Amino acid sequence: MQWELNTDKPVYLQLVEQIQAGIISGIYKPGDKLPSVRDLAIKATVSPNTMQRAMTELERDGLVYANRTSGRFITSDEELIGKLRKQYITQVIQEFLDKMDLLGVNLEETISYINMISDNNKK
Amino acid sequence: MSVILECRSLTKKYGSTTALSDLNLSLERGRIVGLLGPNGSGKTTLIKLINGLLVPSSGTIKINGFEPGVESKKIVSYLPEKTYLPDWMKVSDAINFFKDFFADFDEKKAYEMLDHLHLDSSKRLKALSKGTKEKVQLILVMSRKADLYCLDEPIGGVDPAARDYILNTIITNYNENACVIISTHLIADIENVLDEVIFIKEGYLQLHASVDEIREKEGKSIDSLFREVFRC
Numbered sequence: 298m299q300w301e302l303n304t305d306k307p308v309y310l311q312l313v314e315q316i317q318a319g320i321i322s323g324i325y326k327p328g329d330k331l332p333s334v335r336d337l338a339i340k341a342t343v344s345p346n347t348m349q350r351a352m353t354e355l356e357r358d359g360l361v362y363a364n365r366t367s368g369r370f371i372t373s374d375e376e377l378i379g380k381l382r383k384q385y386i387t388q389v390i391q392e393f394l395d396k397m398d399l400l401g402v403n404l405e406e407t408i409s410y411i412n413m414i415s416d417n418n419k420k
Numbered sequence: 421m422s423v424i425l426e427c428r429s430l431t432k433k434y435g436s437t438t439a440l441s442d443l444n445l446s447l448e449r450g451r452i453v454g455l456l457g458p459n460g461s462g463k464t465t466l467i468k469l470i471n472g473l474l475v476p477s478s479g480t481i482k483i484n485g486f487e488p489g490v491e492s493k494k495i496v497s498y499l500p501e502k503t504y505l506p507d508w509m510k511v512s513d514a515i516n517f518f519k520d521f522f523a524d525f526d527e528k529k530a531y532e533m534l535d536h537l538h539l540d541s542s543k544r545l546k547a548l549s550k551g552t553k554e555k556v557q558l559i560l561v562m563s564r565k566a567d568l569y570c571l572d573e574p575i576g577g578v579d580p581a582a583r584d585y586i587l588n589t590i591i592t593n594y595n596e597n598a599c600v601i602i603s604t605h606l607i608a609d610i611e612n613v614l615d616e617v618i619f620i621k622e623g624y625l626q627l628h629a630s631v632d633e634i635r636e637k638e639g640k641s642i643d644s645l646f647r648e649v650f651r652c
Contacts, residue, residue: 302612304641307632339591342584344452344615347632 300341308343312351320360320371321382331361331369424449424568424599425470429479432465439465441623442479449567450596452613454631454642455603457620458650463603464501466620467570470601471498484567494523497566499557501573507546511539511556518560530563533589551582558586562593569600575609587613608643617642619649 302311319325331337338348352369355361359377363369372378397407423446430443440462447453455463468474469481472488483492505514511534518525534541537555545553558574571590575583587610594600604610611617611631619626626649631642638645 304608304611304643305635305639307635308612309632335592339588341612342587342591343612345591345596346450346452346615347612350632 302341302343308347309350309354312341312343312348313354316351316355317360317381317385320378321385325371327371327375327378328373329371330367331371333368422449423447424484425601426482427466427479428481430466430469430476430481431478432462432469432474433477438623440469440620443623443625445618445625445628447599447601447616449599451615452590452594452600452602454607454610454614454617455601455620456605456607456617456642456646457626458605461620462623463620464572465623467498467572467601467603470568470570471496495567497522497561497564497569499561499569499571499574501576503545503553503557505545505557507544509545511541511543511545511548514545514556514560515541518563522564524565526563526565529593530559533559533563537585551578554578555582555585555589558589562589565595567598569594569598571600571602573604574602575604575606580609583609607646608641611642614642619646621650 300312300315302308316325325331332340334348334352335345338345341348352361352363356363356369359374360372360381361369362372394404394407402410425445425447427443427445430440430445431438432440443466455466457463465474469476470483470488470492472493481488483496486492505517509517515527515530518530519527531541534556537552537559539552539556545556548556554574554577558571561569561571569590574590575586578586590600590602591613602610602614614631616628616630617634618628634640634642634645
């Protein structure tokens with residue numbers, strides 16, 4: 298998994314979002330074992346403390362669980378992953394619509410643009 | 421969490437110039453701390469005080485309760501800005517040198533890291549490029565099992581790939597019981613690695629806060645905040 302970190306948002310939040318995106322897109326499959334905090338930190342070039350905080354956050358939401366002896370795993374709760382997926386998609390589209398709104402583009406025009414661009418992409 | 425470094429009213433004067441002024445600072449184990457400030461702000465002075473290379477004009481400095489001296493040097497691993505290893509040494513000589521000096525030096529670990537770089541330890545330091553020499557020095561310093569690592573400009577003057585190597589070496593080798601201080605003015609390159617930052621301006625402590633706290637509160641990167649605080 299490639300880590301893309303920008304600089305104005307707390308690092309741990311970005312790590313949480315990227316692992317969430319990994320779960321939704323299937324890079325991390327339900328029940329998968331996660332690498333150790335230190336290995337993840339090295340891959341992302343962040344402090345292990347920050348990666349630990351991201352893990353704690355994901356554990357709190359139930360997306361990741363820790364097994365005392367064998368490490369950390371992605372949840373097998375498909376319903377929870379489905380909910381996360383819905384949340385994530387909603388958030389991305391909401392941000393996009395807010396941006397269009399800021400530009401003064403109404404919903405109808407936005408949708409016509411989406412159709413035009415996706416048609417072009419198919420070609 | 422326990423305190424590893426404690427400075428109280430620490431002041432250092434060079435003649436009439438004050439390099440550090442009434443600095444109060446407390447650092448905990450398990451943290452990676454950026455010591456940030458423009459050139460001449462007092463970063464290197466602080467690091468030299470921690471390592472006993474300078475003596476405070478007033479105030480105190482304690483490392484795990486010890487004043488800088490034999491006891492503190494056993495637990496502080498120091499990477500100076502400039503190399504002190506003589507050119508004629510082979511890499512293996514430098515390793516033996518560290519083995520003789522420091523009881524906590526892990527020779528096996530050092531050789532493993534050199535192997536990883538495909539570096540032939542029979543080479544003389546003089547034959548190494550600047551970037552490789554810096555990597556060797558960092559390997560030596562990080563192969564100690566110290567309680568406090570003081571890295572003075574570890575990423576100055578190396579290419580981005582070498583910089584990533586250096587940062588990864590730091591993350592890989594530090595342990596939860598140790599604190600790492602990294603002094604630099606190349607903030608954008610390292611801010612994701614840091615837990616906390618210290619800003620020093622003209623010898624005064626300007627700010628000591630956690631990186632995520634700053635990003636949450638200010639909504640900007642440490643680099644942008646630095647540019648604001650230190651605008652010329």
